[in-house]
Every structure is written in structure tokens, then in C-alpha cells.
Amino acid sequence: MSQVQTHRKSQTIRLFALSLIVTLCASCLTTSAFAWDQLQPSQLTSGSQIRRAFRSVVSTPRSWTVRVRSNGREASLGAIVEHDGYILTKASQLEGKVTCELSTSERYEAEIIGVDGKLDLALLKIDARDLPTVKWQSVSDPKVGQWVVTPGLSMSPVSVGVLSVTRRNIKPAPGVLGVQIDDAEGGALVKHVMRESGAEEAGLKPGDVILNVAGEDIDSASSLSKFVRKFLPGDRVLVRLLRDEEEINAVVVLTDPQMLIYDRLREMQKKMGGALSRRKTGFSEVLQHDTVLRPEDCGGVIVDLQGKAVGLNIARAGRTKSFAIPANHVIPMIKKLKLKEYAPYDPLKDHKQQTVAADSSSS
Incomplete structure (x- = not known):
């Protein structure tokens, strides 16, 4: 496609989307104010009517997008980065058996080849050949206010938005287990397990005594708090604990402390826009956009109008x-x-490697 044709295509999409939004907004005007509550879900920027306007943008990108499942549940999207089955996705969404579904509806078991904790990226490998691959635009970023589109497996994109902030650093926030603790002989006593925390999901209970986390022996409540701060939300850590005089292991996914402290904020977020990603901080540089995504729809690419x-x-x-x-x-x-x-790494096997990773990420 020539540059002139590409420019005309972009202009057509912009004008069509803008006219659709204006039409929808005009239909909801009252004599005094704009009635946002009269808009149907399909008429929002993430709604079906708007997304259909961007089908031509994702006609090719959807072919190199995959749906990643972890233990049978939707975990993330992914992007095919090499023809022989290498796929990039979001690491902290993965656990257990991983499978990938292509836009052709073919499904493959996937092997996790490598994980970068700082960027929260994982490289997967499936047994496939001659796959379409991502076409990158790495020379320049889209400008603030420009459309950006998230492709999925279907004809319409997953969601549509605009770039809202230029590149910026997202400082790391420490992860937490999600427990209130006190000193105990030989460890840290769990006094309370917070609702919807990683500790609750892993089955920790009041009365448990935490003895070791990711290979680090725990001798007090303060030593536990200090060590866990080296990890990020979304990291998985192996916790060895004492319960009813029996030592057991649990793998805990660390939680963002803000989402535990502010129960009202968490509930409001769920009502207004859905859940947030467990790991959403600690990135050296990101592009910020206003696209409404589920955590399960992260891990794939975001594309410009070309x-x-x-x-x-x-x-x-x-x-x-x-x-x-x-x-x-x-x-x-x-x-x-x-x-x-x-x-x-596997938290159940490679806790020493995990400890090294935590130490390096905290520096």
C-alpha cells in the first residue's frame, strides 16, 4: 500500500469514527446538558459500534494475535514475534499449563521459554511453522491524542482508545502477601488474612506461622515485611508455613497494597470499569493510553491506524x-x-533463583 493510500485510509477511519461519536453524542443531548447515562454500552469507545469502525485497522494484526490460556482460563493476549511459533505475552498472568489459540481457531500447548520480571514479559513457544508475525513501528511513538487500537482474535478490535500521555516511568510499588502479622517463635504469625489477597487465594489462615519465603528464612514479622518488599505485585513466591505442627508449602501471588487498603476504591473500580492488573507498576518506560482493557486482554500488541x-x-x-x-x-x-x-522459574522448585531475581530488582 502506498503512502498516499495509507494516509487516505487513516483519514477515512478518523473521520468515520469521529462522525459516529458525534452522532451518538448528539442523540443524547438535552436542552441543558449532555446525558452520558443515556449512552448504551455499545456506544462507548469500547463498545461494539465504535469498535466496528476500526475493523480494517486490525484485519492484519489479528492474524498475529493469540489468546493465551493458563490452566484452562483466559490469562492474556499474546503476539507472534517469530514465524516458527515464538509468542510474547504478559508474564505475571501465567501459571500452570499454558495454551495458545490462534486467530484460525487452532490451539497449541505452549512452553515458557523465558521470563523478564522487570518488564513482566514472557516468551512462549508453540509447535507451529510459517506463522504471520508482528509488524513493529519502533521509529516513533504515536502522538498524544492519536487513536490506538488493541486487536484480538475477532474481526473487531478488543478495544479502542487514544494515547493520553507520552512516555513516562512508572515507579515500582512493593508487593504484599495480604496478611496482618505478629512475631512468633521461629517465624511470623498470621493474625488476619485480607480479603481478595494473594494469601487468601493461596489458602493461608490465621494461626499459620510463616517460616520461609522464596528461600529466605523468616524469624520475625519485621524480617518478613522487609524481605517481601523486594518483590513486585504479581510475583509468585513460595511460602513455607507451619500449621497444626505440620510444615506445608503455598505459592502466593503478591498483591498491590493499594487494592487491599482501599476496599471502597476496589469495589468502585469493579463497578465502573472492571478489575485492574495485579502487576501495574515498576516499568522503566510506558505509553499511557485510555483504552479500557481487562487484565486478561493485556499481553498483546497495541497498533496505530496503519x-x-x-x-x-x-x-x-x-x-x-x-x-x-x-x-x-x-x-x-x-x-x-x-x-x-x-x-x-518455578516457585516450587527454583526459590533460590527467585531470591536472586528479587535482590537484583530491588537495587
């Missing part, structure tokens, strides 16, 4: 705030992950 990938969606961070790692940060990681410079 259908080129400008980044990889990495987190839903707020009601109208999502983050994407810029393309020029993603591309170099593919080779490093493929060479297993960042090997995946």
Missing part, C-alpha cells in the same frame, strides 16, 4: 488508564528471552 504495533499492552492501571511497553523496548527482549538469558 496497523503497525507501537507497543505491547502490559497493564490495566486505572478506569481509563492502561500502559504499553514501547516497541523499541520490546524488540530487543525477544532475542534475550529466546537465548534464555532470562530463564523462567
Whole structure:
């Protein structure tokens, strides 16, 4: 497609989408004010009517997008980055058996080749050949206010938005187990388990005594708090604990402390825009856009109106705030992950490796 044709296509999409939005808004005007509550879900920017206007943008990108499932549930989207079955996705969404579904409806079991904890990226490998691959736009970022589109497996995109902030750093927030603790002989006593925390999901109970986390012996409540702060929300840690005079292991997914402290904020977020990603901080550079994404729809690319990938969606961070790692940060990681410079770890087996990773990420 020539540059002139590409420009005309972009202009057509912009004008069509804008006219559709204006028409929908005009239909909801009252004599005094705009009645947002009269808009149907399909008429919002993430609604079906708007998304249909961007079908031509994702006609090619959907072919190199995959749906990643973990233990049978939707975990993330992914992007095919090499013809022989290498797929990039969001690491902290993965656990257990991983499978990938292509836009052709073919399904494959996937192997986790490598994981980079700092960028929350995982490289998967499926047994397939001659696959379509991502077309990157790494020379320049989209400008603030420009449309960005998230492709899925269907004809219409998953969601549509605009770039809202230029590249910026997202400072790391420490992860928490989600327990209130006190000192105990030889460890830290669990006094209370917070609702919807990683500790609750892992089955921790009041009265448990935490003895070891990710290979680090715990001798007090303060030593536990200090050590866990080295990890990020979404990280998985192996916890050895004492319960009824029996030592047992549990794998806990660390939680964002803000979402535990502010119960009202969490409930409001769920009502207004759905859940947020567990891991949404600690990225060196991101593009911020206002696309409404489910956490399960992160991990795939975000494209401009030419259908080129400008980044990889990495987190839903707020009601109208999502983050994407810029393309020029993603591309170099593919080779490093493929060479297993960042090997995946199993919390149940490789707690020493996990401890090293935590120490390096805290520096």
C-alpha cells in the first residue's frame, strides 16, 4: 500500500469514527446538558459500534494475535514475534499449563521459554511453522491524542482508545502477601488474612506461622515485611508455613497494597470499569493510553491506524488508564528471552533463583 493510500485510509477511519461519536453524542443531548447515562454500552469507545469502525485497522494484526490460556482460563493476549511459533505475552498472568489459540481457531500447548520480571514479559513457544508475525513501528511513538487500537482474535478490535500521555516511568510499588502479622517463635504469625489477597487465594489462615519465603528464612514479622518488599505485585513466591505442627508449602501471588487498603476504591473500580492488573507498576518506560482493557486482554500488541504495533499492552492501571511497553523496548527482549538469558522459574522448585531475581530488582 502506498503512502498516499495509507494516509487516505487513516483519514477515512478518523473521520468515520469521529462522525459516529458525534452522532451518538448528539442523540443524547438535552436542552441543558449532555446525558452520558443515556449512552448504551455499545456506544462507548469500547463498545461494539465504535469498535466496528476500526475493523480494517486490525484485519492484519489479528492474524498475529493469540489468546493465551493458563490452566484452562483466559490469562492474556499474546503476539507472534517469530514465524516458527515464538509468542510474547504478559508474564505475571501465567501459571500452570499454558495454551495458545490462534486467530484460525487452532490451539497449541505452549512452553515458557523465558521470563523478564522487570518488564513482566514472557516468551512462549508453540509447535507451529510459517506463522504471520508482528509488524513493529519502533521509529516513533504515536502522538498524544492519536487513536490506538488493541486487536484480538475477532474481526473487531478488543478495544479502542487514544494515547493520553507520552512516555513516562512508572515507579515500582512493593508487593504484599495480604496478611496482618505478629512475631512468633521461629517465624511470623498470621493474625488476619485480607480479603481478595494473594494469601487468601493461596489458602493461608490465621494461626499459620510463616517460616520461609522464596528461600529466605523468616524469624520475625519485621524480617518478613522487609524481605517481601523486594518483590513486585504479581510475583509468585513460595511460602513455607507451619500449621497444626505440620510444615506445608503455598505459592502466593503478591498483591498491590493499594487494592487491599482501599476496599471502597476496589469495589468502585469493579463497578465502573472492571478489575485492574495485579502487576501495574515498576516499568522503566510506558505509553499511557485510555483504552479500557481487562487484565486478561493485556499481553498483546497495541497498533496505530496503519496497523503497525507501537507497543505491547502490559497493564490495566486505572478506569481509563492502561500502559504499553514501547516497541523499541520490546524488540530487543525477544532475542534475550529466546537465548534464555532470562530463564523462567518455578516457585516450587527454583526459590533460590527467585531470591536472586528479587535482590537484583530491588537495587
